[in-house]
Amino acid sequence: MKRLCAAVLGAGLLMTAAALPCAAEESSEEENGKLFTSGDYTYSLMTNTNDSEKTAACIESYSGSDTDLVIPEELDGLDVIALGSYAFTSMHELETVKLPETMIQFGEYAFADCPAIKSYTVAADNPYFESKDGVLYCDGGTTLARYPLGTEPTDLTIPDGVTELGNVAFTGCVSLKSVTFPDSLKKIALSCFSDCTGLTEIELPPNLTEIGAFAFNNCTNLKSVTFPDGLRTIGNAAFAATALESVKLPEGLETIGQQAFCETKLTTVLIPESVTDIGFSAFGWGAAQNGELIMDKSFIISGVAGSVAEEYANDADAGNSFKFIAIESGKDELEAGGGIVDHHDDDRDAVTASAAEQENDPQNGVSGVVRIIGIVVCAVLILLILIVAVFSGKGKDSKKTAGQPEKTEPDKEEPKNET
Numbered sequence: 001m002k003r004l005c006a007a008v009l010g011a012g013l014l015m016t017a018a019a020l021p022c023a024a025e026e027s028s029e030e031e032n033g034k035l036f037t038s039g040d041y042t043y044s045l046m047t048n049t050n051d052s053e054k055t056a057a058c059i060e061s062y063s064g065s066d067t068d069l070v071i072p073e074e075l076d077g078l079d080v081i082a083l084g085s086y087a088f089t090s091m092h093e094l095e096t097v098k099l100p101e102t103m104i105q106f107g108e109y110a111f112a113d114c115p116a117i118k119s120y121t122v123a124a125d126n127p128y129f130e131s132k133d134g135v136l137y138c139d140g141g142t143t144l145a146r147y148p149l150g151t152e153p154t155d156l157t158i159p160d161g162v163t164e165l166g167n168v169a170f171t172g173c174v175s176l177k178s179v180t181f182p183d184s185l186k187k188i189a190l191s192c193f194s195d196c197t198g199l200t201e202i203e204l205p206p207n208l209t210e211i212g213a214f215a216f217n218n219c220t221n222l223k224s225v226t227f228p229d230g231l232r233t234i235g236n237a238a239f240a241a242t243a244l245e246s247v248k249l250p251e252g253l254e255t256i257g258q259q260a261f262c263e264t265k266l267t268t269v270l271i272p273e274s275v276t277d278i279g280f281s282a283f284g285w286g287a288a289q290n291g292e293l294i295m296d297k298s299f300i301i302s303g304v305a306g307s308v309a310e311e312y313a314n315d316a317d318a319g320n321s322f323k324f325i326a327i328e329s330g331k332d333e334l335e336a337g338g339g340i341v342d343h344h345d346d347d348r349d350a351v352t353a354s355a356a357e358q359e360n361d362p363q364n365g366v367s368g369v370v371r372i373i374g375i376v377v378c379a380v381l382i383l384l385i386l387i388v389a390v391f392s393g394k395g396k397d398s399k400k401t402a403g404q405p406e407k408t409e410p411d412k413e414e415p416k417n418e419t
Contacts (some may be wrong), residue, residue: 038075040064046082056102060084067093067116073100083110092116095150099136101125108190111146112168118150132159139164149173154198158182165192167212174198181205188215190235197221204228211238213257218242227253234260236279241287249275256282263287268300271309273329278312284322295319304329 035042042061048054057078059071069088072080080100085107088094091114101123111117119134129138129145136146144158145166152175158165160182167190170176177198187210193199194217201224202216208228213235216222222242229250236257239247244264249256251272258279261269269283284299303309305326313324 035060036076041072041075043075043078043080044084045078056081058082058084059087061086062088062091065093068096069094070098071100071103073102081105083107085109086112089113096121099123099126099129104128108167112171112191114149115172116150117146117148119148120146137162138166144169147173149175154178156180158185160184163187165189167191168194171195178202181208183207186210188212190214191217194218200224202226204231206230209233211235213237214240216242233257236260237262239264258282259285259293262293267296267298268302270302270327271307271312273304273307273309275308278308280315280318282312284320295321297321299323300325302327 035044036057037043040063041059042063043057043059046056046058048056055078057075057080059075059080059082061084062069071083074080079102081102081104083103083106087107087110088097089109089112091111093116094111094114095116096119097111097117098121103122103126105128120131120136121134122129122131122136129136130141131137132141134148134151135144137143138145142162143164143166144162146168147153147170149170149172153173154175154177156176156178157180161184162182163184164187165185169189169192171191171193172195173193174195174197176193176196177200179193179199179202181204183205185205185208188204188208189212191214192212194214196216197218197220199216199219199222202222203226204211206228207230209230210233211231215235215238216225217237217239218241219239220241220243222239223245225239225244225247227248227250229252231250231253233255234253234257237259238257239261240259241263244261244266247261247266247269249270249272252274253272254274255277256271256275256279258281260279260282262281262283262285266283271278271283281293283301284296285293286296288294300323301309301313302325303313310324310326312318313320313322
């Protein structure tokens with residue numbers, strides 16, 4: 001079965017994504033999709049859901065060349081309250097951005113691929129956004145919305161209290177080498193660290209529950225990820241096109257999105273019994289030269305028999321036909337990737353696993369002692385029986401000598417000569 005590679009899938013998902021990283025409590029919606037032009041700006045109309053008489057502007061695109069951008073509060077007498085999904089994307093010369101007091105939300109990819117931005121600032125009376133050290137926050141400082149990539153961070157520490165890293169917050173930050181996450185972090189959103197090619201390993205914080213779609217997509221040098229026990233969701237293509245060689249997925253994980261780990265160096269994976277949904281091509285698929293995904297026929301999936309893991313391994317409709325190794329329910333005994341268990345010799349694995357279990361199981365130590373004691377007792381009993389038999393034989397011999405003639409073999413009778 002043919003599959004599009006992760007990059008193509010990504011483009012399709014990006015076109016349909018709808019989540020907003022920061023939004024006002026009173027949401028607005030676009031009016032009829034019409035576009036209007038005012039100077040260097042193209043905008044659409046938004047109508048307040050609670051009052052249809054109130055309309056505002058959402059900037060969709062900008063044709064100017066300012067490197068120090070001050071977004072206006074009004075366009076054609078309308079308050080500028082939002083930025084569209086692709087507003088100000090790929091502006092490679094843009095260095096500073098100031099949001100107006102009226103701004104309450106912006107789209108998924110606003111300011112994506114703007115590698116020269118050194119700071120974001122916000123008008124003092126804006127109730128939804130704030131700036132700290134040039135970093136843009138919203139939701140009372142709990143969501144890091146955009147990081148100024150022009151500062152070229154290398155070793156970054158996310159502040160305590162941040163619970164979410166917003167969409168495309170660090171996308172394309174090639175200078176980034178390491179990230180230290182706060183324990184408060186619960187969500188890494190859409191494409192947050194995609195194309196951060198300097199990352200080689202990450203340790204995710206203990207309270208993280210969700211990794212969004214494309215979160216670490218195309219981090220081509222990312223070899224190691226430590227997942228927390230509380231993780232519940234790994235989004236579509238979250239770790240696609242990375243250099244991951246092994247992963248240990250936590251028990252409690254529930255959802256693994258489509259192509260989540262495709263185009264990696266994984267050779268095997270242990271899927272926890274808690275997983276209830278696995279998207280197509282999540283494991284065991286790589287890209288061919290023609291841009292299509294192909295199944296790795298040598299890929300191995302381990303999991304509990306009858307679980308979603310086994311269903312995925314044998315899902316013919318999805319083009320899957322992977323070798324499946326059943327493990328005992330509730331056991332976390334393998335680390336995927338081939339680093340601990342060699343699945344290519346099943347007999348040797350079974351013997352090794354059995355020996356290891358016996359060696360590490362205290363119950364086996366007790367049963368071993370019992371077996372040794374039993375052998376000794378049997379040997380003693382056999383020896384006693386032999387001794388009794390010997391002495392019994394001697395007693396019979398002495399009786400014969402004292403009162404009875406000894407029985408001997410009769411002599412052979414010579415033939416008589418008859419005359």
